[in-house]
Amino acid sequence: MDVSEITIPGDTPGTAWRLPVLRFASRDPKAPKVYIQAALHAGELPGTVLLHFLCEKLREAENEGRIAGDITIVPQANPIGAAQSHFGELQGRFDLGSRTNFNRDFPLISISDRATLIEGLDNYPATDRLKRQLLHMALGADLVLDLHCDDESLQYAYIDEAFWPEAADLAAALDMQAVLLSDGESSAFEEAVGFAWKYEIPGERRSRLPGRLSVTVELRGRRDVDPVLAKKDADGLWRFLVTRGIVGEEKAWPAGFSGPAVPLDNVEILRAPEGGAVLFHRNIGDRIAEGDLLATIVTRPGQPGGGIDLHAPQAGLILTRTSDRLVRRRGDLMKIACDNPSKASRKAGTLEN
Incomplete structure (x- = not known):
């Protein structure tokens, strides 16, 4: 060597x-x-x-x-x-x-x-x-x-x-x-x-x-x-x-x-609609169905309606999950590999910066 x-x-x-x-x-x-x-x-x-x-x-x-x-x-x-x-x-x-x-x-x-x-x-x-x-x-x-x-x-x-x-x-x-x-x-x-x-x-x-x-x-x-x-x-x-x-x-x-081998267009990226504490209900490696509860964002702790539930946009395999538990608005939470293209628009190139 x-x-x-x-x-x-x-x-x-x-x-x-x-x-x-x-x-x-x-x-x-x-x-x-x-x-x-x-x-x-x-x-x-x-x-x-x-x-x-x-x-x-x-x-x-x-x-x-x-x-x-x-x-x-x-x-x-x-x-x-x-x-x-x-x-x-x-x-x-x-x-x-x-x-x-x-x-x-x-x-x-x-x-x-x-x-x-x-x-x-x-x-x-x-x-x-x-x-x-x-x-x-x-x-x-x-x-x-x-x-x-x-x-x-x-x-x-x-x-x-x-x-x-x-x-x-x-x-x-x-x-x-x-x-x-x-x-x-x-x-x-x-x-x-x-x-x-x-x-x-x-x-x-x-x-x-x-x-x-x-x-x-x-x-x-x-x-x-x-x-x-x-x-x-x-x-x-x-x-x-x-x-x-x-x-x-x-x-x-x-x-x-x-x-699975899927195009990048078939990757769903779950993002936080608001900032707060994230509670995950599913883990990496889980195969999920459309509509499954994936995460809850606690935006206003202790207040009525202070949490936002996030559901799977389609069936797929959870590839990644953020290790952060305090997340920012539009922060990436999960990547999910799916059989069908995401309805979310994506620019050609990498999935994230």
């Missing part, structure tokens, strides 16, 4: 960040190349600990000559966000300087322009330098995995329709409970990677990308940083690498995925 560091100079004198990069060299130049990163939202750590245990297995495979394809791993992809705290609370989702989500505003370019990402880096602020270097590394691979987590959540993934159903082997290997089929219409990291491949010939869009994959994996919730889960997920990702011929192992696993 080769360990190197990318230094990202800060925007004020005397500051800089280091980005460790782990590389496992291949023995087969024809094998797919893999790029995996975690903690782009710095406080989302299930992916970081997964990669800690995965690298143990990869080092052993490397010593035995069983690494077929190049593997690049960035286990802590956002040192800038990891250094941001406000009154003792980590602020790793948004850059406090620009107020931009660390997983937005990645350059949308053709793969043919990959080299331009790291030209003139001194002209960019630190967060843009970070994003451009992460994207540059990823575009040197064939399979790109961006490991995140949600709040309280099942295991699921955002996968562009251009990679589905070929990517069902990843969903099966990681025992995902749902897949959300995205439309590739945002500047999030995994969609910027897909954009570059789709527009390999500028102006001509490819709708299918066989042999490629760019995916956001949601490894349950933020508090699911656990040695048992991390080792289980590392074993799952190992199975995926074996299935795709990245590492050599004789053992084979079934590649079936039995969970």
Whole structure:
């Protein structure tokens, strides 16, 4: 395993960040190349600990000559966000300087322009330098995995329709409970990677990308940083690498995925109509029917009519739930994967900021 560091100079004198990069060299130049990163939202750590245990297995495979394809791993992809705290609370989702989500505003370019990402880096602020270097590394691979987590959540993934159903082997290997089929219409990291491949010939869009994959994996919730889960997920990702011929192992696993795979238009987001204390009546993983009572918002405690009941707009599977119990007006409470499109309007792109 080769360990190197990318230094990202800060925007004020005397500051800089280091980005460790782990590389496992291949023995087969024809094998797919893999790029995996975690903690782009710095406080989302299930992916970081997964990669800690995965690298143990990869080092052993490397010593035995069983690494077929190049593997690049960035286990802590956002040192800038990891250094941001406000009154003792980590602020790793948004850059406090620009107020931009660390997983937005990645350059949308053709793969043919990959080299331009790291030209003139001194002209960019630190967060843009970070994003451009992460994207540059990823575009040197064939399979790109961006490991995140949600709040309280099942295991699921955002996968562009251009990679589905070929990517069902990843969903099966990681025992995902749902897949959300995205439309590739945002500047999030995994969609910027897909954009570059789709527009390999500028102006001509490819709708299918066989042999490629760019995916956001949601490894349950933020508090699911656990040695048992991390080792289980590392074993799952190992199975995926074996299935795709990245590492050599004789053992084979079934590649079936039995969970729902639904377009983003089929995701209902339950939002609070007013601020208050939230009482949940259903949990993540519950399958619900239309009209089921999901939550009560206590808006005026102790007063008649001081609570608002929220019901399921349609049947589905509860994917996520907020961990907050004091919620703001229009705050997101739940995401529900459904068989039918939501009646709520949705802009193309990500479900939330």
